[in-house]
Amino acid sequence: MKSAASRLLSAFEALIGVDLPVRVRCWDGSEAGPPDAAARVVVNRRRALRRMLWAPNELGLTRAYISGDLDVDDLFPLLGIPEVVDRIGDHRLAGLRPRTLAHAAATLVRLGAVGPPPRPPAVEIRRRRGIRHSRDRDSVVVSHHYDVGNDFYRLFLGSTMVYSCGYWVDDDARLDTAQRDKCDLVCRKLGLAPGMRLLDVGCGWGSLAMHAARDYGVDVVGVTLSREQRDLARKRVAEAGLSDRIEIRLQDYRDIQDGPFDAIASVGMSEHVGLVNLPLYAAELRALLRPGGRLLNHAIARVRSLPDRPGRAPSFIDHYIFPDGEVLPLSKTIDAFERAGLEVRDSESLREHYALTLRAWVSNLLGSWDDAVRLAGEERARTWLLYLTASALGFEAPNRLTVHQVLAVRPTADGASGMPRTRDRWLHGTRAAT
Structure with missing residues (x-):
């Protein structure tokens, strides 16, 4: 037998x-x-x-x-x-x-699988009230993911507290170096210079805002829906002596009224927007951008064609990680930007960079496992380990997941983009003196 x-x-x-x-x-x-x-x-x-x-x-x-x-x-x-x-x-x-x-x-x-369905783990989110991607519901589901303890996130993100893929210039680079290089890449693509005003949509714990203010001399407004992110970002900004240059708000991007901005960065945020609201997202950001200003949208994109959500089985990501999150094909984002009146000037895939970043996060989490369990509980620690591991493999395989930085501009009335004619001139510029 x-x-x-x-x-x-x-x-x-x-x-x-x-x-x-x-x-x-x-x-x-x-x-x-x-x-x-x-x-x-x-x-x-x-x-x-x-x-x-x-x-x-x-x-x-x-x-x-x-x-x-x-x-x-x-x-x-x-x-x-x-x-x-x-x-x-x-x-x-x-x-x-x-x-x-x-x-x-x-x-x-x-083998003994007899009885009623067991109660799901406590960290699973099942009931979501309100209209999908409404302000109130977005606030709740974003809090589910990000408000789980800043100390817990620091265990695997490292000292930079950047929760998006790094930019690995060298194979033997450290995670913190890759994250600083990513922040710098964003700033260079946006053409930041002293005196400019930057909007950081989904600012996280403030790392990009601090880099832009400190190294490029710009004033920054950062918005997030996470209270814990806001509180720590404000503390970090104050400790860096940048409170006069950076304002961190608990605010939905749809409620920002004090444009225009010279540049807008949206890093790892538009995955929360959803396909239905993508045209609104593009239109809102265009309205907040001055003519000639640049927008950089950094987002995960789906490559392999999958069935639409209504025909899919319940997923781990939706129930545990990013409730209501939608990873869309790159073409959807570009189409929404162009329909809103933005001119897409560049798109760069960073797929391999995200795979390296996720491997580093997994290593950090495993190396701090006892602390992770103490801070967040074993169920949540297991959730994040599963999520980070599966994501690393997803980015390592071709034709499944990728991540793109899409650079767009709002043309001026006479059709000028304000962009240099060659990529080298805007991509490899030097830092502004501050």
Whole structure:
């Protein structure tokens, strides 16, 4: 008679469609799979099977992992198996033959997956009130992600507290160096110079605003929907002696009334806007930008064509990481900007840069694991480890995820862009003397 581990592994291999290079150990001590497998999974409790039976998609598996019902020695080898991503990560289990699904479900039942659906982990967000992407709902879901403790974020982001991909000029660069170089790249693309006024939409903990004010002599207004980000950003600005140059606000971009600005940076924020509001977002930013001013939009973009949201199974990202977040194709962003009257001048992919950044964040989080659990709880620490690991693999693979810096301008009345004719002249300019 097959052991619990053998039967469970066989059921998953039938669902995935290939022999999995995974070693499985079950609650009864039984093991199955290649002894030297890089991916090792421990099913601590039968409750993990109930989670997967009631949610036979990535949500069931992630609930099992986040709750501790299931452990993985190293997430990278497991999530790096292409068939796992294709079948579970892209929600293709629904396309399997009913007989295959029924056989897998019967195996889980025989192994003890009997009973009502277990309560989801406490860190899961399920009920969201209000209209999607309304001001009130956006404020709540943004708080869910960002207001989990500044000290927790510092553990893996490092001293710069920048929560977007770095710019890795050298292969052996440190994370903090890559993040400073990214802030500088943004400032150079925007053509910042002393006396200018910069709007930083989604300013996070204030790192870009501080870099722009300190090294380029500009005045900055930074807006965020996270109270914890606002409070720490203001503290950092004051400690740097930049309070006379930088104002940090708890404010929605739709409520900014004190334009125009000479330049606008939106880094890692437009993923929260949504497809429906993308035209409004583009129009609002254009209205806040003076003629001849530049806008830099730094955002994750979806490459592989996926089914629209209504036809997709519930996802880990939507329930745990970015509720209501939407990663759109680059073409949607460019189209919205052009329809709003902005002229797109440049788009640069930083896909490999984000993969390197995420690997560094994973390393930092694992290196501070006990502190992470103490500060945020084990469930949240597991959530972020899963999220960062899966994201790193997503950016390392072609044709799945990428991240683009789109540079646009608001043309003047006579059609001038104010942009130098060659990229070298605006991209490789020198810092302003301050």
